[in-house]
Amino acid sequence: MILVTGAAGSLGGLVLQRISRRADVVAASRTPELVQAEVPVRRIDFDDPSTLAKGFAGAHVVLLVSAGYGEDDEVIARHQAAIEAAERAGVGHIVYTSLTGSGDHLATALAHRWTERRLMAGRAYWTVLRNGLYAELSIPDARHAAATGRLTGPQGAGKLASVAREDLAAAAAVTLDRPAVHRNKIYELVGDTALGGADIARAVAAATGQQIAYEPIALSELRSELRTSGVPDWQIPMVVSAYANIAAGFLNSTESHLTELLGRAPRPALDVITAALGSYEAGRHGHD
Numbered sequence: 001m002i003l004v005t006g007a008a009g010s011l012g013g014l015v016l017q018r019i020s021r022r023a024d025v026v027a028a029s030r031t032p033e034l035v036q037a038e039v040p041v042r043r044i045d046f047d048d049p050s051t052l053a054k055g056f057a058g059a060h061v062v063l064l065v066s067a068g069y070g071e072d073d074e075v076i077a078r079h080q081a082a083i084e085a086a087e088r089a090g091v092g093h094i095v096y097t098s099l100t101g102s103g104d105h106l107a108t109a110l111a112h113r114w115t116e117r118r119l120m121a122g123r124a125y126w127t128v129l130r131n132g133l134y135a136e137l138s139i140p141d142a143r144h145a146a147a148t149g150r151l152t153g154p155q156g157a158g159k160l161a162s163v164a165r166e167d168l169a170a171a172a173a174v175t176l177d178r179p180a181v182h183r184n185k186i187y188e189l190v191g192d193t194a195l196g197g198a199d200i201a202r203a204v205a206a207a208t209g210q211q212i213a214y215e216p217i218a219l220s221e222l223r224s225e226l227r228t229s230g231v232p233d234w235q236i237p238m239v240v241s242a243y244a245n246i247a248a249g250f251l252n253s254t255e256s257h258l259t260e261l262l263g264r265a266p267r268p269a270l271d272v273i274t275a276a277l278g279s280y281e282a283g284r285h286g287h288d
């Protein structure tokens, strides 16, 4: 049996869309009622030990979707509890959704690298999917640019090899299909083109027929905006460090196993961004 955690989340949901025709798939979520896939669903919350005791029973392979929302100690405790419970249940192989190697300086890297190390020292086979940053993360900036004619951000002249979330789900599904082939392997999964602010501004301009200027701002300006925006405290260093890493040229590597795993080129990140813009524009006109 293959068990997929985080099944009500975006990535887990997309993985389940791809594998739910198999008879041996079970989904796990903190909120089973929100899971869309037509498969049996169990309640697993890494923060709630009572759901872990039996949650992994009968699973041979687990896709452990990282539960990275919180301070490092919270995320590490969650992942530790989940891995221990899976090991106690006799799970033979854990596939983990981690972070690209070029993201080592990101604030989110610590908990991912801790989890990788824990898996490698553990009893089960492992596969580490080192996911790049989602192309979808650029959609809010692109929408703001479409609305204002200015694309602002503190990424300077830096570029990011972002990747469609749907391609990361497809890669995870490939590993779950034949887990033995992927035992104890690390896969780098980033996009095949690195994009900067000016590239996104040009694409938004082409998609909307407007002039869009890319205007870099300082990291301190972003931090001040975040402080007053209501995002949780732990999220601020994560967002700031993402832009700082792009600006410093640490996230532009396009070295990736994605094409090899998918058997095709990844979906261009600009497609993901401009397609979302199209639906936003259509929605806006629909409301006019």
Ligand SMILES: NC(=O)c1ccc[n+]([C@@H]2O[C@H](COP(=O)([O-])OP(=O)(O)OC[C@H]3O[C@@H](n4cnc5c(N)ncnc54)[C@H](OP(=O)(O)O)[C@@H]3O)[C@@H](O)[C@H]2O)c1
Pocket: 005, 006, 007, 008, 009, 010, 011, 012, 028, 029, 030, 031, 044, 045, 046, 047, 065, 066, 067, 068, 069, 078, 097, 131, 132, 133, 134, 137, 165
């Ligand atoms: N590569 C990137 O750019 C990027 C960006 C943001 C986040 N991430 C990481 O990738 C993960 C998956 O991304 P996503 O797009 O699916 O995010 P998402 O849609 O926000 O989903 C968050 C996921 O975390 C799970 N989760 C949270 N707390 C949990 C807990 N206590 N126990 C068990 N599961 C818990 C949720 O599962 P249920 O709701 O089903 O319980 C859900 O799958 C995130 O959790 C985060 O660690 C990566």
